Amino acid sequence: MDEQEQSRREDEQLVARAQTGDSAAFDALLVKHSPRLYALVYNMTANHDDTDDLLQDVWAKVYRSIGGFRGQSQFYTWVHSIAANTTINFLKKRGRRWTMSLDDLDNGILQDKEFTELQAASTPVRDADLGELQKKINEAIQQLTPDHRAVVTMFDIQGMPHADIAKILRISEGTVRSRLFYAHKQLQAWLSEFAPVHSNSHSA
């Protein structure tokens, strides 16, 4: 049995217990899924305090409606769907009135293979202060619409497959791909300053 299947079965058992009023089972679900839900909400809002409020809203909704959860989808999909929709609604209401409140970067970034490769290939990334790089990436993501941001967060940052994103957002896989394509085009333009610099033979 692979890890994903084991996790799914564990969720089923915990959900069944939580539906009979076992609060310890509900707490176990919360502890298990909160880190991924936090990442989803945080990367969409770029604000730690908003993320904290939204995460509590999400778990309050899950608590109220877990009795009606019939297991037609995986608990993981269901709870991510609640988190994504709650956050999208929040972002649509919030509009442009927001401030960034970013979490600290962990020390692991300095050992991250992709980061070291980026530094080697791109002079701007090498020259940029880590905080500045983080701010620029977040600003670029925040310029996307909430729907596009959700897809980018789930696919590019969290590494979810297209099929899972489609189920969570209740859209087709084709729509997921087209949203990703559009969002990537915009981000490539907004983050072009971090592209590797090449000498131009014509200007020499």
Next chain:
Amino acid sequence: MENQQLTETQLQALLRLKRHEQPPAGYFENLLDRVHRRQREEMLRRPAWQIAIERIRAFFAPLHVDWRHAGSMAAVLVVGIAAIRIAIPERVVNSTQVARIGEVGNLQASAKNITLQPAGAQQVPVQQPQRIQRDPSAPVRFIIDAQPVSYETTHSF
């Protein structure tokens, strides 16, 4: 020297750096406490009828009751009871009406022949109650009937 566009791979590598943004240490441990506190607060704010409905749902949850099905069954039950309530008094009224219609003629015919006195008894004239004539100039007086203390017969030894 000129900046080119980021390739798809470079963009994705750049976006993945966001995985290193982490909440403060101990955040998830405290989250559980905050969610518990919020649940208690919500519980206190909720009206009693909502709590009652939730308890009923929790009670029936192990039976896996489909609420739409249960609701339609309840509606059918209510309509059924209402139909029975309407139908029963109508039947009684109809039967009495039938009895009256059938028997009115006979009763009227036989009423003249019915005598409630034994044979040979004298006819007692029926006295009509007389209205007391009151002097309109006299002051109004109210008479309160005396009520018996008890209807039980007194015991005599």
